[in-house]
Amino acid sequence: MRLRALLETDALGLRLLGGQDELDRTVRGVMTTDLRDPSRYLSGGELVLTGLAWRRDASDSEPFVRILAGAGVAGLAAGEAELGDIPADLVEACDHHRLPLFAVHETVAFATITEHVVRQVSGERAGDLAAVVDRHRRLMTSGPAGGGPEVVLDLLTSDLDLRAWVLSPTGRQIAGAGTPLPGPLGATLAGHHLAATRTGRRAPHRAAVAGTTYSLFPIRNAGRGTVPAARDVRESVLSDWLLAVEADASDWPAARLDLLQGVTQLIAVERDRREAARTVRRRLAQEVLELVQAGAAPAEIAARLRVAAPVLLPGLGVAPQWQVVVARVDWTAADASAPGGVPGDIAGGPVAQALLEEILVDPAVSGPDSADRIAVAHTGEEAIALVPLPAGPAPLPDTVGDATDTDADADAGLPADGDGAVRETGTGAPAAAGAGTGAGAKPGTGAAPTAAAQDPALHADALLAAVREPLSAGLADDGRLTLGVSAAVHSAEGLRGALEEARHARRVAAARPGRVCAAGHHELASHVLLLPFVPDDVRRAFTARLLDPLRDYDRRHRAELIETLEAFLDCDGSWTRCAARLHLHVNTLRYRVGRIEQLTGRDLSRLEDKLDFFLALRMS
DSSP: OBHHHHHTOGGGOEEEEEOGGGTTOBOOEEEEOOOSOOGGGOOSSEEEEEOSTTOSSGGGHHHHHHHHHHHTOSEEEEESTTTSSOOHHHHHHHHHTTOOEEEEOTTSOHHHHHHHHHHHHHHHHOGGGHHHHHTHHHHHOOSTTOOTHHHHHHHHHHHHOOOEEEEOTTOOEEEESSSOOOHHHHHHHHHHHHHHHHTTOOSSEEEEETTEEEEEEEEOOOSSOSSOOOSSGGGTTTTOEEEEESSOGGGOOHHHHHHHHHHHHHHHHHHHHHHHHHHHHHHHHHHHHHHHHTTOOHHHHHHHHHHHHHHHSTTOOSOOEEEEEEEEEEEOOOOTTSTTOOSSOOOHHHHHHHHHHHHTSOTTOOSGGGGTTOEEEEETTEEEEEEEEOOOSSOOOOSSOSSOOSOHHHHHTOOOOTTOOOOOOSSSHHHHHTTTTTOSSOTTSOOOOOGGGGOOOOOHHHHHHTTHHHHHHHHTTTEEEEEEEOOOBOSTTHHHHHHHHHHHHHHHHHTSSSSEEEEEGGGGGSGGGTGGGSOHHHHHHHHHHHHHHHHHHHHHHOOOHHHHHHHHHHTTTOHHHHHHHHTOOHHHHHHHHHHHHHHHTOOTTSHHHHHHHHHHHHHO
């Protein structure tokens, strides 16, 4: 289609500001961006839509327009919602570079223009997939007539014989046509996509797994959603969806590539709609968090929980338990010379918020709605999730709060059923709580719960088990994710302690090596809490003084004193059990222990010396 046709479409509300002589340019696609340099995402012929968030002052317009003109875009359409009238410096820059410029009225959504362009371009260029565009409104409508991304994916299969899946950044299947994608394969493809995106390579990305080739297309923000366009790829890489197609797109003609790009734009509109729906749950979490951090009275916090619980667990009849999860994403300083890197700091809070919302979803549950029971707020650089858990057969002890809880239902502000039973609620937090834990049958299946289902609590290691591989690829060499999980509490009074507990656990995780680390509340009552904070030079000096004499002796005499020491401590100093474990006579064991004491000057009958050896072995 041509630019002139867009101008003549009254429903789009476009107003020409310059470029009258260039209206016969052909439009090959549409792209929404507020990046200062979007060149890596441009292939030429696009109508670029922008909300002008990239413009800080008049000097920014010239380089932005120069980049667009150099990439061969068809035209630029600027929204009036942010600044009102389009700045004169932008009009002048477009006139200088002969780039047609349109103003988009504030009442017109970018999604409306995207839909129109995709429908027209796809219909003109790819008749073999006209059905996808013809049914676009089915994708966008709600209720029984809709169908979401599955409608488009079904048509890709039926009309072009292409199998495709929409995946989250962790590889969880959000939508698919036909056979579901196995979880491990989804995680592997997501890892390939994130790694390629971090290097700045142009999509689609190619991935070969187990002899099958897949092409990976990013699904980015399509309109004026609640999340501003990213200035640095790291701001969005851990939250964007992707389209995985079982085919090698490297030799596809331009028309088919354009078509798939159009499909991703259709899906992106649905993604933005669901992203906007999260604002209610985020606001609920933010309100509760602010009260907890301000030291508000438990009754006031319970009043907010009365609002939050029906939204997060609709139909639940008894007071839930709650857990707090704290996550943080830290980036090293951006390198402007690296692919995709720009100078300046990156706000970690929003990135961690989007990421934690994904991590808390059961990876075995497909579909975007599976995240509709997750409430995550962010404060500063932290993301904080308030996770409701259905009350088990007996209340869990409040290991965090210091107040007794004689009426859990009243304290959480929820009514109880007369029989005290928990009503299952379909997908949501109960399923998410069992993510990776082996919790019993999914709600609503009618299957008998397993023993593990009696403990729906979140576990730190299990949360990251299924997502560690792709997240590590997205974090690359300059990012870290650390996560802490509190114990479950069943009162409003316990939430403040749970928040502090989760924060302490996250600090324990941050002291460990690795790109993706987690720690749980149980580690706060152990030497494990202290060891990560011992300085490296102190560790080396302490372990060398106790263990180096034994290692030297073992090297010279092959006496296995270190192995004997470990076994002796594991057996709590029991001569009989230790000798049996090592297949030694008790007298031989006594000789070895005596040699250990002689070499180190310590006495293994003393508790203090046993403890020193125990810690030295753990730190070595």
